[in-house]
Amino acid sequence: MTFKKTLIMLGVAGAMALPTLAFSQELRIGFSADALVLDPANHRNRATETIIRNMYDGLVTRDSGMTVLPELAESWTQIDATTYEFKLRAGVTFHDGSPLTSEDIKFTFDRLTKENAMGGQTSPRQSLLGPLKEVQIVDDLTVRLILETPWPILPAMLPFQEVVSKSFVESVGTDGMTDQVNGTGPFKLVEWRKGDSVIMERYDGYYGGAAGIEPVGNACVQRVIFKVIPENASRVAALLAGDVHIIDNLPPHMVKQVEANPDTRVMAVNGTRSTYVALNNQSGPFADIRVRQAFAHALDRQLIVDKILGGNATLINGILSPDAFGKNQNLPVLEFDLDKAKALLAEAGYPDGISVTLDVTGSDKETGEAIAAVLSKAGIQVSVVVGESSMLSTRFRTKGEPIDGEMYLTSWGNGSMDPVGIFEPTHRTADRGNSSGYANAAVDALLDAAGVETDRAKRAALYSEAEALAAADTPFLYLWVAQDLYGVSNRLSGWSPIPDSRINLHDACLN
Amino acid sequence: MNLGKFVERLLQLIPVLFGVSTIVFVMMLFTPGDPVDIMLGDQHVTEQMERALRHDMGLDLPPVERFFKFLGNAAKGDFGLSYYHRAPVAEVIASRLPATIELSLVALIIGLTISIPLGVLAAVKKNSMFDRIATVTSLFGISMPGFWFGILLLILFAVNLHWLPVAGRSGFSFEVEPITHLLLVDSLLRGRPDAFWDALKHITLPAITLGLPLASILMRVTRASMLDVLDRDYITFAEAKGLSRMKVIGKHALKNALIPTVTVAALQAGSLLGGSMVVETVFGWPGLGRLVVESIFVRNYPLIQAAVLFYAFTYVMLNFVADILYTVLNPRVKL
């Protein structure tokens, strides 16, 4: 073909391609991060899990109400305090056609829990399975999970794990598992363009999915694409333009735009992340409980929620989110009261106000500055210092060592909605997430007891009591649980967001 | 050209690479922030798990030992495992490199195609209105902060006018088997004009953001050197012989005038690779620059070290290329 002809052909093709060629049944998600790996056992990253979860199913899963439902398992029973028996479904196949058997379950969990079982490395998800000791194969479709010690939250923690194919892993190795996929999920991998997008298409041999999540059957759409768009404005722009149909991490100030656009709307769900300001209880001005309470009274949290978060958050007065298991619904509220705040400060020895430093990470800068602005009305001078999260963690989460700092605006996620994942790390003496140096032996004792208590009602009571005790000490300025905001196209149906921030597209349809 | 000189240049690489690795290693050593902590984030974890992870990442060895282990492995081409991607660092970098290279190449092409004709014309029509406008425009070009310019282009062309895509490198319906890993080239080689247009649309805005400041610099260099050449005796001599102006410029002046342009372009190419970080962030371009910035924030040491070595290597090589070009284009200068 002559050069000229090629040019003309290019021009014509270009003109034709202008309305973007797209599969009409192609669901696109504007996602704020890329997957790190595609191996379900080899990461500790929520974004990665969200993407993987569409290609790999687990023994159990969660529905939008955070109830644990059987998925690959048909049912399970607890045989005794340390043994759980799972009956698998028959007829489940992996993407390559091979059948799912209990061999694969045992292999999956051994790979997750045994030292060096993952190609010479230990799985970073090992700790999510607590005291899981071994998996016994009873027959082709029955397994038993044996625990070292009683662990009442095992069912709540199982949804975090996905099942892999023993033969596949053995043939491609852990290296191959990084970017090759052979799962039991509703979609199979087409291509992973690293840093750019993950492209999946419907697996027509899908067993149908969890019985408790309607509709059961093959996925509704033909293709699913997770498009990586880290810039907030770009992601929202892509939604508004119709380039993508779902976006995550919708910034609160863009809610009105997405609502105003005739083709899009906002979907919100109560998040699982508790946001708070950790106060240095060990030394400095906040060692005095009056100062801590004064700050609580001086902070108009509702104003910040209204103005900065667009109203999309629920205030909390203890560490647990309102929907969490064991939440104490009757915690005392330290109301916004400037006079009380000033009086308490005066009593503590600061009649003319006080100067403190608030450390924040870059992404929380705006909230930190808003807090400073609000506190200034009570004569409190707050200087906001932005640091890297790694550095701030080192300074505040000291596991009992002296803390270098005064206030730290941070948050802690709780994907399982069980207090173990949030209460213990943040409030237990010298625990790894305790950024305030809070140390209360009574609270520790309650947490320890609740950790092994098998009776649900008793467990809930223990956590409620612990929360009340902690709240009375005001070790933190408990702020809020923000809603997770998603922007969706009006063409989308059959999907709603879940508090654990997964985006499961099995039943999502595009009209 | 001398083989000896070539070898000498290569040898010069070694102390530079060593120096760069040492500096980066020491910096990482003294930078607070524990990679294990960062990676685990809020997750519930026991002491034992943490220790296992630390051991897997090789962080339980004393620093000096770590450094020499790194050097030894690096010499063999093994740069360790990336903490986050759980894959060999070399692989991770290699997977993101083509995107940055492609972006830099297109930016370079844009830079050269704009700057050379404009620079030459500005010099030929010195002090005319054209020259003044060109000079002022080039001054604007180098004064524009790249991140701001990129955002403006994004809002105007991608968001408001919706002529171009908002982020990323490629649309989805296209699967092009890689040959060179450069999408634009591969899509043509595989006879997929639709994929070519798609890739072109995606690369346009980021490449312009990187390429226009480059074009401004090169235009000024071209203009200055063209002026210089036009002034020379042999040009006046050629004109005296009766040759037309155009011929004089085309045959004699241009080749010599372009020498500084080309050498500066080669040098700037190195900074393009490095400076693409901000542009890649704004446009969601899946390249090396964005990867490196992310890695710094999560203390992904192996990747940072390897990336820095790569940049240093590239810079020295580009300097070398610039020198070679200089000798080739200007036979009077010996290497």
Added chain:
Amino acid sequence: MTDIGSTPDMNKLNTVAGETLFKRNMKLFASSKLSLFFSAMAIGFILMALGAPLFAPHDPNEADLFLRLLPPAWMEGGDWSYVLGTDALGRDVLSRIIYGSRGSIFIGACVILVATTVGVLAGLAAGYLGGWVDVVISRLVDILLGFPYLIFAIALIAMSGPGLQNIIFALAYKEWVIPCRVVRGETLATRDVEYVEAARAMGASKRYIMLKEILPNILSPVMVVSTVRMAHVIILEASLSFLGLGVQPPTASWGSMVADGRSYMLDEWWLSTFPGLAILLLVLSINVVSQGLRDAFDPKFHD
């Protein structure tokens, strides 16, 4: 005789007997209207930075959550007491831009000052003393040049924490190699010139020769390079702030203002546009001035 942009006719310019080269070239510089205009703009920015409290209509850090995201005054919903609108926390954009000039100019000037001083001394030493001094300094220059500046700056700031001093050092660490290279080249070229030979013959010490004979004569290229680099450094600082590593809140910095505003670009475009424009104008004026200086001091332009 002289009009906008055209080079002046050397023969017609009066040279008073004894007038130094420097003075004559400065007169040349001042004869271009473009250079004068932008010099005035640059000076304007400096004055704005120095006199910020006088010029700014509001306290740049005064946040009022009830007045957030007001558009510029000429748009619907705008308010003339907040001419360029307000940001996400209700702070006046114009005041923040005025105060923001302090950070940019101060950091730019300090970095250049430090870098030039170190660079000149190192370059002189390398060029004149030669030997192992030259080898060590040149190797160091090569190594530092091979570093992408951003990684260096980020790591340095991460190491020493954010703050004005640390940003200046983070930027100066790599910046000194540029004047160093220029000075080294010039020193090598002027080492064996007659007046230096003469000084040597008279028994002058090495230090004397370096500082008193060579230095004054290589100042012009250094000055030109410094002004060019200052523009570059201001953009570097803005880029660092853009990535979140620059000046700390609540201090306004143009780069971080652009960064903070980018989430809001869809609707509230003024948050990123105006600070970016400020960077552009400041850097442009510096570049025009340095261009003018270069033209004035370059003998080739005098024919």
